[in-house]
Amino acid sequence: MKHGFRQSMAWLHTWSGLLVGWVLxxxxxxxxxxxxxxxxxxxxxPELHGAAPNPRAAEVILAExxxxxxxxPSWNIQLPTAHNPVxxxxxxxxxxxxxxxxxxxxxxxxxxxxxxxxxxxDFFYAFHFQLYSMPPLWGRWIISFxxxxxxxxxxxxxxxHRRIFADFFTFRPRKGQRSWLDGHAILAVLALPxxxxxxxxxxxxxxxxxxxxxxxxxFDGQRQAFNAAVFGIEQPGPRSGQAAPLTPxxxxxxxxxxxxxxxxxxxxxxxxxxxxxATILLAQRDSERLSVSRRTVIFDGTTxxxxxxxxxxxxxxxxxxxxxxxxxxxxxxGAVRALLFLCGLMGTAMVATGTILWAxxxxxxxxxxxxxxxxxxxxxxxxxxxxxxIAVAVFFLANRLLPVDLxxxxxxxxxxxxxxxxxxxxxPLLRRHRRAWQEQLWTGAVLFLAVPLVNAATTHSHLxxxxxxxxxxxxxxxxxxxxxxxxxGATARIVGRSRPAATPNRAAEGRRAMxxxxx
Amino acid sequence: MARSAAPASERxxxxxxxxxxxxxxxxxxxxxxxxxxxxxxxLPTSPAEAALTGMMASFAVMTGAVVWVFAAATxxxxxxxxxxxxxxxxxxxxxxxxxxxx
Amino acid sequence: xLFALALAYAGFAALCLAMERxxxxxxxxxxxxxxxxxxxxxIGWTLLAASFPACVASWGWVxxxxxxxxxxxxxxxxxxxxxxxxxxxxxxxxxVAPILTGLAALAARI
Numbered sequence: 001m002k003h004g005f006r007q008s009m010a011w012l013h014t015w016s017g018l019l020v021g022w023v024l025x026x027x028x029x030x031x032x033x034x035x036x037x038x039x040x041x042x043x044x045x046p047e048l049h050g051a052a053p054n055p056r057a058a059e060v061i062l063a064e065x066x067x068x069x070x071x072x073p074s075w076n077i078q079l080p081t082a083h084n085p086v087x088x089x090x091x092x093x094x095x096x097x098x099x100x101x102x103x104x105x106x107x108x109x110x111x112x113x114x115x116x117x118x119x120x121x122d123f124f125y126a127f128h129f130q131l132y133s134m135p136p137l138w139g140r141w142i143i144s145f146x147x148x149x150x151x152x153x154x155x156x157x158x159x160x161h162r163r164i165f166a167d168f169f170t171f172r173p174r175k176g177q178r179s180w181l182d183g184h185a186i187l188a189v190l191a192l193p194x195x196x197x198x199x200x201x202x203x204x205x206x207x208x209x210x211x212x213x214x215x216x217x218x219f220d221g222q223r224q225a226f227n228a229a230v231f232g233i234e235q236p237g238p239r240s241g242q243a244a245p246l247t248p249x250x251x252x253x254x255x256x257x258x259x260x261x262x263x264x265x266x267x268x269x270x271x272x273x274x275x276x277x278a279t280i281l282l283a284q285r286d287s288e289r290l291s292v293s294r295r296t297v298i299f300d301g302t303t304x305x306x307x308x309x310x311x312x313x314x315x316x317x318x319x320x321x322x323x324x325x326x327x328x329x330x331x332x333x334g335a336v337r338a339l340l341f342l343c344g345l346m347g348t349a350m351v352a353t354g355t356i357l358w359a360x361x362x363x364x365x366x367x368x369x370x371x372x373x374x375x376x377x378x379x380x381x382x383x384x385x386x387x388x389x390i391a392v393a394v395f396f397l398a399n400r401l402l403p404v405d406l407x408x409x410x411x412x413x414x415x416x417x418x419x420x421x422x423x424x425x426x427x428p429l430l431r432r433h434r435r436a437w438q439e440q441l442w443t444g445a446v447l448f449l450a451v452p453l454v455n456a457a458t459t460h461s462h463l464x465x466x467x468x469x470x471x472x473x474x475x476x477x478x479x480x481x482x483x484x485x486x487x488x489g490a491t492a493r494i495v496g497r498s499r500p501a502a503t504p505n506r507a508a509e510g511r512r513a514m515x516x517x518x519x
Numbered sequence: 520m521a522r523s524a525a526p527a528s529e530r531x532x533x534x535x536x537x538x539x540x541x542x543x544x545x546x547x548x549x550x551x552x553x554x555x556x557x558x559x560x561x562l563p564t565s566p567a568e569a570a571l572t573g574m575m576a577s578f579a580v581m582t583g584a585v586v587w588v589f590a591a592a593t594x595x596x597x598x599x600x601x602x603x604x605x606x607x608x609x610x611x612x613x614x615x616x617x618x619x620x621x
Numbered sequence: 622x623l624f625a626l627a628l629a630y631a632g633f634a635a636l637c638l639a640m641e642r643x644x645x646x647x648x649x650x651x652x653x654x655x656x657x658x659x660x661x662x663x664i665g666w667t668l669l670a671a672s673f674p675a676c677v678a679s680w681g682w683v684x685x686x687x688x689x690x691x692x693x694x695x696x697x698x699x700x701x702x703x704x705x706x707x708x709x710x711x712x713x714x715x716x717v718a719p720i721l722t723g724l725a726a727l728a729a730r731i
Contacts, residue, residue, distance in 0.1 A: 005590055012589040151578065152585045169637040171701050186701055191694045203578045211577050213552045214559035214570040217616075229567035290683050316564070316571040323575070332684045335622055339691030346694070 009159040014358065017153040018377070020146040021355040022384040027143060028351055029388055031128040031198075032344030034121065035329050035337050036477070038084040041120030043477040044399045046459040048104065048113050051085045057107035058249045058268060061087050064110030066246070069093070069101070070274050077268040080107045081287065083334075083473055117409035118399055123417075124392075129206070132414070137209070143202075144210045150199045158192075161185055177364060180357040187350035194343035195350070201327035204320065230317055231293075242276040247304035249280070256282045256297050259309065263288050263295070270301060278302055286330040291321030334472070352385045379428045379436075386440035387424025389488060393447035394420035396481065400451075400458045434495065441492035448485030452478040535594045542594075546601035547584035551577040553608035560615045624726045625675035625689075627718035629696035632668030634715035635661045637700065646708035668719075669693070 017024075033040070042048060054060065057080055065075050069091050076090040087105045104113045119126075126132045130139030158164070168189065171182045188195065208215070219225045253265050266285030272278045278301025283294040293312035300307055312318050325331055329340045359381055362374035398416035402409055428436035455478060456462035466475035558573030559566070584601055591597035637643045639661035645651035653661075676692060677685035703711035 008590050009586070012586070016585075148578070148581060148585075151582050155582055155586060156589075166640075169633070169640070169643055169697075169701050169704060171705050173705050190697045190701065193690045194694060200578060204575055207574045207577070211552060211555055211574045214555045214573040214577075217556045218559050218566040218570045226567060226570065229565070230571065290687060314565070314568050316568040316575070320571050320575060326687065332680065332688060336680065336684060336688050336691070339688060339695055342695050342698070343691055346698070 006160060006162065009156040013153055013156040013160050016149045016156065017351075017354050018358050020149045021351055022380050023142070023146045024150055025348060025351045025355070025384050026388055027128055027146065028344065028348040029392070030124040032341060032348055033392070034125040034128050035341045035344065036480070037121035037125050038081075039121070039473050039477055040124070041122060042084055042086070043474055044118045044120040044396075045115035046461055047115040048086050049459075049461040049474065051080070051106050051113065052108065053080050053082070053085045054107040056250065057087055058253060058265075060107065060110045061089060061105055062246065062249055062268075062270070064105065065089060065091075065270075066273065072273070074269060074271045075273055077270075079266055079268065081266070081285065086113060116399075116404045117406075118413055119410045123395065123414060129202075133418070140206050140209055144206045147199055147202050151203065154188075154192075154195055154199060157188060161189070164189055177357070177360050180353055180360055184350060184353040184357050187346045187353060191343045191346040191350075194340075195347055197326055198344070198347065201323040204323045205327055237272070237277050237279075239272050240276040243274060244276040244278065244302040246270070246273060246278060246301055247280075247299070252280060252282065252299050252304055255299075255306070256284075259297055260284055260295060267294075272301065276302055279307065286325075287332065290325045290331050291318055292325045292328070292330075293317055293321030334476075352381075355381050356385070378433050379425075382428040382433070382436045382440055383421075383425035386437060386444060386488075387421055387427075389444040389484065390424050390440060390447060391417045391421035393444060393451060393481075393484075396451045397447065397454055400454050437495045438492055441488050441495060445485045445489035445492060448481050448488060451481045451485075538594045539588050539597050542598050542601050543585045543588040546598075546605065547581045547588065550584045550601065550605050550608065551581035553605060553612060554580040557608055557612050557615065560612065622676075622679045624719065624722040625672045625679065626692055626696050627722040628668050628672040628675055629693050630700060631715040631719050632665045632670075632672065633693075633697050633700050634712055635665035635668060637665075637704070638712060639665065643704065643708070646704065647712045672696075 058077070061077055062075075065077075069075070072091045072093065074091065078088040080087045085107065087107050088102065089105055090100060090102045092099065093101045104115065105111065106113055123132065129143055130136045131142065132139070134142070161167075167182075167185060171179075171186055173179050175182075203210070215221075215223065215226045219229075249268070256265050257263060263284045265282045266287075267283040269281040269283075270278060271281070280299045280301050281296055282299070283296045286292065289295070291312060295309075295311055297309040298307045299305065312321060329337055355377065359374060359377045362371070362377070395413060395417040398413045402412055402416075406412060424440055427440065431439065452463055456464065461471070461474050463475055463478050465471075466478070555570075555573035555577040558576060559570040562569035562572055564572070584604075587600055588597045591600055638647060639653065639658050641651045641653065644653045672692065673686075673689050676689040679685070680688045700711055703714075
């Protein structure tokens with residue numbers, strides 16, 4: 001093929017990155033946004049903003065469930081946290097619409113809280129790993145496929161970029177192609193541990209779908225046997241038929257916390273509530289552990305006696321748990337997630353600069369006569385890199401502006417997102433390339449800046465109120481939207497000011513700087 | 520890319536890339552899947568642990584295979600280089616299977 | 622936490638000044654006396670290493686090491702973006718930041 005290892009890796013880097021670049025951009029952006037999934041979900045349900053945490057929430061909620069659903073096989077309760085002051089309860093109910101009931105509860109009163117229909121932060125999360133509206137299995141396969149390309153692009157990129165340490169701090173702005181190359185390399189190198197980690201762990205989160213052969217051989221194709229062995233999903237015992245009241249929950253929470261050296265309970269599962277055979281399972285909060293394999297402890301539901309505890313200790317299982325945990329980033333405080341968010345944005349920008357770099361290089365080679373392939377890449381670049389942020393902003397606006405009692409409201413929010421993205425994807429067909437960039441970036445900037453204003457006009461939890469109350473969860477979402485707006489506006493200004501085409505000697509300079517990538 | 524090259528050699532070049540792509544996608548996946556089952560059967564830990572280890576390691580195998588396929592000097596060498604580990608891993612898997620089944 | 626970030630920033634700045642191109646941007650001469658280069662490198666690596674225990678102190682042994690990796694990225698990015706526009710400010714910020722954040726951390730503890 002090419003002469004020499006580095007040249008062939010440069011070729012591999014270019015094509016493995018470019019072919020799936022736009023999917024990767026969308027996956028990176030929605031994944032990065034998903035670090036703040038609970039915060040966004042709360043922001044999108046202003047009806048819940050009055051809820052405040054309550055240290056005795058578990059007690060209040062169990063009492064309420066006892067009243068509402070005494071005769072069900074089990075209750076699942078997610079306790080409120082600092083990011084999300086609302087408790088969630090789940091139980092099976094044959095008479096309910098989808099065979100189960102999932103309600104949000106006020107931790108102080110136990111009352112059910114009803115909010116507007118919205119997918120909330122879950123929309124970005126579902127888009128990130130299964131492309132939302134696709135059949136889920138197809139979406140997951142496509143994303144795993146693209147993630148594999150990403151891993152290949154990262155590895156071949158490291159080989160191609162031989163001056164990693166010499167150019168570690170080098171960014172030369174306003175130099176056309178070379179600036180794009182510098183920017184791409186810096187975004188890649190500075191967050192390299194993150195990029196490798198997030199791509200590999202992403203593949204691991206979907207490996208049961210994409211690489212099931214080891215399970216097939218070791219468990220004769222019996223998924224359930226594997227699940228029981230790995231995830232320890234145990235079926236509760238049968239009901240005895242003898243009624244018995246539940247033991248008080250607060251002492252059990254303290255006992256669990258003592259066992260976990262101060263760790264807090266995040267989830268409660270009560271099996272056979274109200275029966276003599278009841279059991280209570282307590283699981284530790286995700287935010288306190290790197291690994292997602294849960295530490296759990298089980299108590300007798302009527303006497304409160306300790307029954308068993310599960311400490312994840314199998315090395316491979318714990319490795320998987322840590323990989324999964326690193327990927328979804330629920331561990332740590334706000335500062336850790338802010339770091340992850342920053343790294344995620346750098347990954348998003350890395351993919352964007354990569355595909356733009358390709359288009360810039362084609363322009364320089366072909367001059368004004370760009371080939372159809374290059375034109376297609378340019379159109380996809382604008383429609384994705386500038387268009388997707390527009391769709392995200394429209395999703396936030398739709399959440400505030402659609403009538404609260406609209407039927408299928410959650411679906412309409414998602415439709416608004418895809419309609420906006422569709423328009424953004426078609427728009428560059430009709431405009432000159434540079435104008436298309438400018439118009440879309442400015443549109444995105446204005447839309448993002450508009451969200452906090454619309455929020456102030458339509459709800460009571462606007463920046464004026466949330467900042468004064470020190471509610472950083474809600475204020476943070478508004479502030480982040482403002483930052484996005486300012487960033488898009490700044491990018492639009494830079495695009496507007498930069499010169500239409502770099503002069504030939506600059507192109508030659510860029511080529512000298514990185515012979516392997518200049519083909 | 521040598522755009523000035525004659526059409527015949529251009530067609531050959533594209534065929535070479537296509538054939539390597541097939542080798543990378545399917546050969547790479549086969550090698551990764553076989554490596555995962557070999558680890559799953561061969562590791563002396565519990566079945567669940569061995570299966571998880573094999574699955575987690577498989578993506579590194581696939582990356583290595585893809586890099587090899589596009590780094591090899593000719594498409595033929597790329598195919599040979601991917602076929603040998605597949606045959607070897609397949610053989611190891613069958614041997615391990617027989618050892619366990621007996 | 623801000624202290625750890627400032628330490629990492631200062632560490633990267635020292636390593637960066639030990640390179641000819643960036644030394645030239647800040648001090649006006651691309652030639653670095655060998656002793657100064659060695660000193661800058663030593664200081665740089667020491668400060669980067671010192672940000673690790675600072676991370677472990679704020680997040681504990683489980684999350685601290687993961688946070689440290691992200692923190693190094695977050696420290697290097699502003700340095701790289703600031704260097705081409707205002708190299709002297711970027712370098713001058715390096716000794717100031719750890720002192721200020723260190724004092725702030727001490728004040729918060731008292």
